[in-house]
Amino acid sequence: MxxxxxxxxxxxxxxxxxxxxxxxxxxxxxxxxxxxxxxxxxxxxxxxxxxxxxxxxxxxxxxxxxGEPVAYLTGHKEFMGLDFIVTPAVLIPRPDTELLAETALAHLRQQPGPLAADVGTGSGAIAVSLACLLPGLRLWAVDLSAEALAVARQNAQLHRVDHRITFLQGNLLAPLPPSLQGRLDVIAANLPYIPSGEIDGLMPDVKDYEPHLALDGGLDGLDLYRRLVPAAHRFLKPGGLLLMEIGPGQGEAACQMLPPEDWQAEVKHDLAGRRRLVTARKITRAQK
Ligand SMILES: C[S@@+](CC[C@H](N)C(=O)[O-])C[C@H]1O[C@@H](n2cnc3c(N)ncnc32)[C@H](O)[C@@H]1O
Incomplete structure (x- = not known):
C-alpha cells in the first residue's frame, strides 16, 4: 500500500x-x-x-x-506550541486552555522573581508551558492523581524545566508549604467543572476514555472552585491573580463565589466569544 x-x-x-x-x-x-x-x-x-x-x-x-481519542493513540498532544506526552491518566490538553496560560504569562511577565501554582496540573500542560516560556518562573504543581503527576513530571523533564517545578500530590492547595502564603503571583486552575449530571451526555471519546476525576465538578460543576477560592486568597500576594477555566454558562455563578471585598473579578471570552475564564485579582483592605 x-x-x-x-x-x-x-x-x-x-x-x-x-x-x-x-x-x-x-x-x-x-x-x-x-x-x-x-x-x-x-x-x-x-x-x-x-x-x-x-x-x-x-x-x-x-x-x-x-472512539479512542487520537492523542491517546499517538501518546502526544500539542499545547502552547509545545509537545506534551499524554496517557489515559491525564486529560488531553485543550486549545481552549491556552487562554488561561496566556493570561497567566502576561501577568507573570510583569513580576520580579515570579512565583505561581498550577492546581489540577494533569499532564502539566499549564505549568510546563509557563516554565518554558518564562525562564525566571518558579512553580508548584498539584494533582490528586499520582498517575497524572508522573506524566506531568515526564513532561517537565522532556522540556528541561523540572528543576523549577515542585510536583505535589494532594487536594487543591493543601500540599503547598505554608511559607508560600501571601507570596504567589498567579494560581492557575483548570479543575474539573462539568456538572455531574452532564457527564453521561458528553461525547463518547471524552466520557468513555478521559479520567472522570478530571471532568466531574459536582452538582453545578463549581464544587472544587468553591473550595479553592478561600485557600487561593491565603496563598496569593496582594494584586495576585486567581485564574479559573469554566464552562461557557458558568461565568455568573463563578463570580458569585468571589466576595467583592476580597476579589476584583471579571470573565474573559475566548476567540469564539464564549465566557471561559474567570480572572480574580486579590484585593486587600488597604487597596479598597
Ligand atoms: C480538567 S483536568 C486539567 C488538567 C490540566 N491542568 C489541563 O489544563 O490540561 C483537572 C485535573 O484536576 C485534578 N483534580 C481533580 N480533583 C482535584 C483536587 N481536589 N485537587 C487537586 N487536583 C484535582 C484531576 O486529577 C485532573 O488532572
Whole structure:
C-alpha cells in the first residue's frame, strides 16, 4: 500500500465510522506510524508502507473507529506550541486552555522573581508551558492523581524545566508549604467543572476514555472552585491573580463565589466569544 492510498482508505474508514475529524485523524495516525510530518507525507505519497507500518496503522484506525481519542493513540498532544506526552491518566490538553496560560504569562511577565501554582496540573500542560516560556518562573504543581503527576513530571523533564517545578500530590492547595502564603503571583486552575449530571451526555471519546476525576465538578460543576477560592486568597500576594477555566454558562455563578471585598473579578471570552475564564485579582483592605 502506498502512502497516498493509506491516507485515502484511512479517511474513508473513519468517515464510514462517523468520526467527525476523519481526514485530520487519518493523517495524524499515518504521521505517527511513519514518523513523517504532513509535508513529507505529501512529498513521499508514492512511497510504499512496510508490512509492519500497515498493520500498526490498521490497528490504530480500528481503535479510533471505536472512539479512542487520537492523542491517546499517538501518546502526544500539542499545547502552547509545545509537545506534551499524554496517557489515559491525564486529560488531553485543550486549545481552549491556552487562554488561561496566556493570561497567566502576561501577568507573570510583569513580576520580579515570579512565583505561581498550577492546581489540577494533569499532564502539566499549564505549568510546563509557563516554565518554558518564562525562564525566571518558579512553580508548584498539584494533582490528586499520582498517575497524572508522573506524566506531568515526564513532561517537565522532556522540556528541561523540572528543576523549577515542585510536583505535589494532594487536594487543591493543601500540599503547598505554608511559607508560600501571601507570596504567589498567579494560581492557575483548570479543575474539573462539568456538572455531574452532564457527564453521561458528553461525547463518547471524552466520557468513555478521559479520567472522570478530571471532568466531574459536582452538582453545578463549581464544587472544587468553591473550595479553592478561600485557600487561593491565603496563598496569593496582594494584586495576585486567581485564574479559573469554566464552562461557557458558568461565568455568573463563578463570580458569585468571589466576595467583592476580597476579589476584583471579571470573565474573559475566548476567540469564539464564549465566557471561559474567570480572572480574580486579590484585593486587600488597604487597596479598597
Ligand atoms: C480538567 S483536568 C486539567 C488538567 C490540566 N491542568 C489541563 O489544563 O490540561 C483537572 C485535573 O484536576 C485534578 N483534580 C481533580 N480533583 C482535584 C483536587 N481536589 N485537587 C487537586 N487536583 C484535582 C484531576 O486529577 C485532573 O488532572
Amino acid at each position: 502506498l502512502i497516498k492510498e493509506a491516507l485515502q482508505t484511512g479517511r474513508q474508514f473513519l468517515t464510514w465510522h462517523n468520526i467527525p475529524s476523519a481526514h485530520l485523524d487519518a493523517r495524524v495516525l499515518l504521521s505517527h506510524v511513519t514518523g513523517l510530518d504532513y509535508t513529507a507525507l505529501l512529498l513521499q505519497s508514492r512511497q510504499p508502507l512496510t508490512a509492519e507500518q500497515q498493520q500498526q496503522y490498521r490497528r490504530l484506525l480500528d481503535r479510533r473507529a471505536y
